Amino acid sequence: MTPRFRDAAALPVARQLTAAAALLAGVLAGLVATTGIGTSRVLFGVLLAVPAAALLARAARRSGETTLGPAGAVTLARGVLVVGVATLIGRDGPAQVALVALTVVALVLDGVDGPVARRTGTVTALGARFDMETDAFLLLVLSVHVAATSGAWWVTALGLLRYAYVAAARVLPWLAGPLPVRRSAKVVAAVQGIVLVVAAARVLPPAAESAALAVALVALLWSFGRSVAHRWRVTDEHPFRRRAAAAGLLTVAAGALVAGVLVVPGDPAGLVPVGFLRLPIELVVGAAVLAVLPPRPRRVVAVAAGLVLALIGLLKVLDLGFRTVLARPFDPVADWVLLGNAHEFLRGAAGGAGAVVVAVLAGLLVVGLLAGSAGAVVRLGRIAARHRRATLAAAALLGAGWLVLWAGVGGQAVRGVPVAAADGVAQLRDRATGIPASIRDHRAFAAEAADDPWARVPPDRLLGALRGKDVVFAVVESYGRSALEDPAMAPRIGPVLAGGDRRLDRAGFASRSGFLTAPIAGGGSWLAHATLFSGLRIDGQGRYRQLVSSDRLTLIRAFRDAGWETTAVMPGTTRAWPEATFYGHQRVHGADGLGYRGPPFSWSPMPDQYALAAFSRLEHDRTDRGPLLAEVALTSSHAPWTPVPPLLAWDAVGDGSVYAPFAGGQRPFESIFGGDPAETRRHYVDATAYALESVLGWVERAGDDRLVVIVLGDHQPASTVTGPDASRDVPVSVVTRDRAVLDRVAGWGWTPGLRPPPSAPVQPMEGFRDRFLATFGD
Numbered sequence: 001m002t003p004r005f006r007d008a009a010a011l012p013v014a015r016q017l018t019a020a021a022a023l024l025a026g027v028l029a030g031l032v033a034t035t036g037i038g039t040s041r042v043l044f045g046v047l048l049a050v051p052a053a054a055l056l057a058r059a060a061r062r063s064g065e066t067t068l069g070p071a072g073a074v075t076l077a078r079g080v081l082v083v084g085v086a087t088l089i090g091r092d093g094p095a096q097v098a099l100v101a102l103t104v105v106a107l108v109l110d111g112v113d114g115p116v117a118r119r120t121g122t123v124t125a126l127g128a129r130f131d132m133e134t135d136a137f138l139l140l141v142l143s144v145h146v147a148a149t150s151g152a153w154w155v156t157a158l159g160l161l162r163y164a165y166v167a168a169a170r171v172l173p174w175l176a177g178p179l180p181v182r183r184s185a186k187v188v189a190a191v192q193g194i195v196l197v198v199a200a201a202r203v204l205p206p207a208a209e210s211a212a213l214a215v216a217l218v219a220l221l222w223s224f225g226r227s228v229a230h231r232w233r234v235t236d237e238h239p240f241r242r243r244a245a246a247a248g249l250l251t252v253a254a255g256a257l258v259a260g261v262l263v264v265p266g267d268p269a270g271l272v273p274v275g276f277l278r279l280p281i282e283l284v285v286g287a288a289v290l291a292v293l294p295p296r297p298r299r300v301v302a303v304a305a306g307l308v309l310a311l312i313g314l315l316k317v318l319d320l321g322f323r324t325v326l327a328r329p330f331d332p333v334a335d336w337v338l339l340g341n342a343h344e345f346l347r348g349a350a351g352g353a354g355a356v357v358v359a360v361l362a363g364l365l366v367v368g369l370l371a372g373s374a375g376a377v378v379r380l381g382r383i384a385a386r387h388r389r390a391t392l393a394a395a396a397l398l399g400a401g402w403l404v405l406w407a408g409v410g411g412q413a414v415r416g417v418p419v420a421a422a423d424g425v426a427q428l429r430d431r432a433t434g435i436p437a438s439i440r441d442h443r444a445f446a447a448e449a450a451d452d453p454w455a456r457v458p459p460d461r462l463l464g465a466l467r468g469k470d471v472v473f474a475v476v477e478s479y480g481r482s483a484l485e486d487p488a489m490a491p492r493i494g495p496v497l498a499g500g501d502r503r504l505d506r507a508g509f510a511s512r513s514g515f516l517t518a519p520i521a522g523g524g525s526w527l528a529h530a531t532l533f534s535g536l537r538i539d540g541q542g543r544y545r546q547l548v549s550s551d552r553l554t555l556i557r558a559f560r561d562a563g564w565e566t567t568a569v570m571p572g573t574t575r576a577w578p579e580a581t582f583y584g585h586q587r588v589h590g591a592d593g594l595g596y597r598g599p600p601f602s603w604s605p606m607p608d609q610y611a612l613a614a615f616s617r618l619e620h621d622r623t624d625r626g627p628l629l630a631e632v633a634l635t636s637s638h639a640p641w642t643p644v645p646p647l648l649a650w651d652a653v654g655d656g657s658v659y660a661p662f663a664g665g666q667r668p669f670e671s672i673f674g675g676d677p678a679e680t681r682r683h684y685v686d687a688t689a690y691a692l693e694s695v696l697g698w699v700e701r702a703g704d705d706r707l708v709v710i711v712l713g714d715h716q717p718a719s720t721v722t723g724p725d726a727s728r729d730v731p732v733s734v735v736t737r738d739r740a741v742l743d744r745v746a747g748w749g750w751t752p753g754l755r756p757p758p759s760a761p762v763q764p765m766e767g768f769r770d771r772f773l774a775t776f777g778d
Helices: 003-009 013-035 039-063 069-086 094-120 125-150 153-171 183-201 206-234 242-263 281-292 295-326 336-386 388-409 423-450 490-506 525-534 541-548 555-561 579-583 608-620 657-662 677-702 739-748 765-776
Strands: 412-414 470-476 510-517 565-569 587-589 628-634 707-713 729-736 762-764
Touching (some): 039 069, 039 125, 069 094, 069 125, 094 183, 242 336, 490 510, 490 677, 525 541, 525 555, 525 628, 541 579, 555 565, 565 608, 628 677, 677 707, 762 765
Parallel strands (some): 470 707, 510 762
16 A cells, blocks of 8 residues: 555545545546436436435544545445446446446455455444445445346345345344354355346346346345344344334335325326436425424424325326326316216226225225325424434435426436426416416307307308208217327228228219317317317317307207208217207217117227117118218227127127127226237227228218218327327218219318328318308308
8 A cells, every 4th residue: 555545545534525526526527428427317426425425424423433544445435436326327328338337346446445454454343334335335226227227126126135124123123233254145245246237237138137136136035034044043032113113114104105296297108117216396395394393383384284295196196097098187177077977987887886986995095195195294294303404404405406407407207207396386386377277268268159150140051062961970989190190000990991992982982081180189079079069179178068058059050950850879878968959969869779789898888880770770761851960979999999899791780689799808998008008009909990890881881872971080099009299180081972072172172082191181170160061051
């Protein structure tokens, strides 16, 4: 050892930590230059290093050590390298190379500090503990990295077992005594490091890598098992601190609840492991405030904060559900009524008893969240006050880090989910500002709905170009643009439409197609129907309620007033539908009015082919009717999209009992969110293909020169099928034998055939009514 190194190694702890800070700055700067890590990862390294340095300085002060000595200096340098490794967790490419290189150097230095301590006579309890903690943290960092890059999160057990042993010793004090020095324990520890480094380098085939990690874990469990067995043998009593265990579990649960509510993203796209790596400012500020308040005010503030936290959690859960199903957040002003619809859905899917059980469980969950959140914040506030200095120091450090992320770089581990989280503040702000916005929208929409020039047009001047025609709106559930253009779906749907074009052409039909932009996606079909027929954008339940209580002229009522008979075939309607009067339907055939005697197919009460056959029997084939306007809702392509029956000969459909052999494998609605996305997408494509083949087959079979059919989708399917960035466009086609009708729509720019190309015109769905009335008016 050179005199210069010996002098540097004997520096006071504070100066040694300052030198380590300079070394860390150099390491982080080098990593930025060579691996491209950003400010958020550099900040993460700093947030690791600062409290670690503070703990080390505190331990040295308590043990009476004024310097870490030469061996401690080596361990300190190794700790700096470990912090550098931590900043590279989950990265590949150059970052992966740097991670392995830093780890190898740290492991080499691990073989240096012990001999240095013994040769210089500076072996201390502090140095031994510092060395052990550095080793343990390196293994934890490596295990998290390997788990993140491989997806095998069980690997983190390699890094967590030591910390689990320490935690267990808090409630099983007989575990905390000394352990004999065993060569096998050292070998096992070395094996952990070697295996994790090799796994981090990704030099082995996946199967061999998993096997090596599994062997390492088994060896580690064996080693810890020997330690536990030794401590059991050498102690006469084996107490269990039940109160300490319960208190520890309660504290962990309280922390998990509070942190979980604050860090969980409100968007399903963020529900991946790295999406939870966030720093919530509410947690930082809340801890600081509760730490300084006197006991009584602290309890009051903590209870209030807990109730607000529960509200934030409920809003996040509702947002997640609405974004998943309807591709939009929950509107607290207008969407409460949909919770009643959800209960009705459960009643239909699980029966009355099942719906009651789910409702009771949901109520208990809400009450439990309110009580649990309040209790959790009270408990954590008491702990923060008990450790006021440490809490305030941590809050200052984390608050500074949060400000750097928020104001400087706004880092995101997942797109749209900032690491500098302020979800609670955002939830309350958005809801507070959303209520006045909803009120303003209510007033503006009422004025928009009342300002309708078509309501002043005499009925005999409406739709004159379609006099004598039977007009059918065949609305295919969840038939979206993605079905035509997504590479995973287009190869299945494209041939269905191409085959339909050929069959319809032989039958004398032609078609023109384009796109409409629906106001919603994923669900909420009634909003799309309302938009299509009213000429107003209906993108929420508040607007829908306003619309159906108004006297807005709908396209259906325009047909009725102009002399058409109007009817609706609604297989999915299982209760009274008072909105039919608003729309202008004279007759409505719901699920109970179509004569179906077969089994349901998941959500759809009956196959589309049967619904179309029943429409022919009840309405289209009647000889005692005038011109007909029909809205036919095709529900086989409604989630969960399985099972799908085969197409049958039309004269074999009968009362539907023939479908019984094809109804096996019924799946619940929620399966589309928890199953394999590829399988869900395949089920969706099969169901959509069946719906299209059914309606095109019906047109080919039942159509005549009077028939005009508008085939369209109501909205795109859930993002589980389309992905998060899909448009809200749906295909729409006009099918008829009458060339004069097609000539009328020539100005729309729609393309020939049932499959509009990507360049086909796109129009807002709310513009369809006015364009249709203008095109076919006298």
